[in-house]
Amino acid sequence: AQSVTQLDSQVPVFEEAPVELRCNYSSSVSVYLFWYVQYPNQGLQLLLKYLSGSTLVKGINGFEAEFNKSQTSFHLRKPSVHISDTAEYFCAVRIGNEKLTFGTGTRLTIIP
Amino acid sequence: ETGVTQSPTHLIKTRGQQVTLRCSSQSGHNTVSWYQQALGQGPQFIFQYYREEENGRGNFPPRFSGLQFPNYSSELNVNALELDDSALYLCASSFRLAGSEQYFGPGTRLTVT
Numbered sequence: 001a002q003s004v005t006q007l008d009s010q011v012p013v014f015e016e017a018p019v020e021l022r023c024n025y026s027s028s029v030s031v032y033l034f035w036y037v038q039y040p041n042q043g044l045q046l047l048l049k050y051l052s053g054s055t056l057v058k059g060i061n062g063f064e065a066e067f068n069k070s071q072t073s074f075h076l077r078k079p080s081v082h083i084s085d086t087a088e089y090f091c092a093v094r095i096g097n098e099k100l101t102f103g104t105g106t107r108l109t110i111i112p
Numbered sequence: 113e114t115g116v117t118q119s120p121t122h123l124i125k126t127r128g129q130q131v132t133l134r135c136s137s138q139s140g141h142n143t144v145s146w147y148q149q150a151l152g153q154g155p156q157f158i159f160q161y162y163r164e165e166e167n168g169r170g171n172f173p174p175r176f177s178g179l180q181f182p183n184y185s186s187e188l189n190v191n192a193l194e195l196d197d198s199a200l201y202l203c204a205s206s207f208r209l210a211g212s213e214q215y216f217g218p219g220t221r222l223t224v225t
Contacts, residue, residue: 004154036216043116043202043216044155090154097208099145099168102154 002027002093006103013081014111021076021106023091031093033074035065038088086110114139116205116217124223130191133220135203137184143208144186146178149200161186162208198224
């Protein structure tokens with residue numbers, strides 16, 4: 001079975017500084033990889049996804065992620081964060097059209 | 113294009129009661145998945161429905177059941193509610209294609225007292 005690890009439960013970052021949110025996964029077969037964002041009292045919104053092809057994936061709101069097969073990682077990055085990026089971020093994996101398996105989330109807090 | 117909607121937004125029930133949560137899929141989507149998100153946790157897969165049949169189930173007891181209707185809307189039913197059932201319940205709709213994006217609704221916050 002597949003699993004997802006987000007080691008950082010909370011990440012505080014100063015406004016306009018860069019940020020990296022880490023995600024590692026485990027699976028015996030090829031997976032699709034996703035990052036979702038959840039704002040307070042809301043559902044999940046897709047930031048970006050990796051299905052195949054280029055290992056660098058660009059998403060909405062200036063976020064990008066890089067798939068590293070040898071390290072089984074899919075870290076999320078943004079070069080300059082804004083107050084509005086304060087939210088919970090979830091990494092998820094999926095095999096084919098089956099269920100999404102989520103990590104426990106990383107709370108990103110932007111410090112003015 | 114209408115997004116995924118869920119009702120009600122909030123619900124308070126007593127232990128032992130039964131609850132029904134509803135979800136309307138995004139237009140054109142034929143697959144619905146339900147997730148439970150406990151406070152401070154990531155969403156956990158409950159089950160998925162495709163063409164009105166259950167098509168995959170997570171580690172949840174049989175008192176969690178569902179339906180999908182011909183218009184692809186869906187219901188999640190939970191019987192004999194327990195305190196640990198308190199959570200945000202998320203519905204997601206998608207096409208039945210490998211790697212297709214799941215579009216999430218805003219969720220229903222269930223509190224069991």
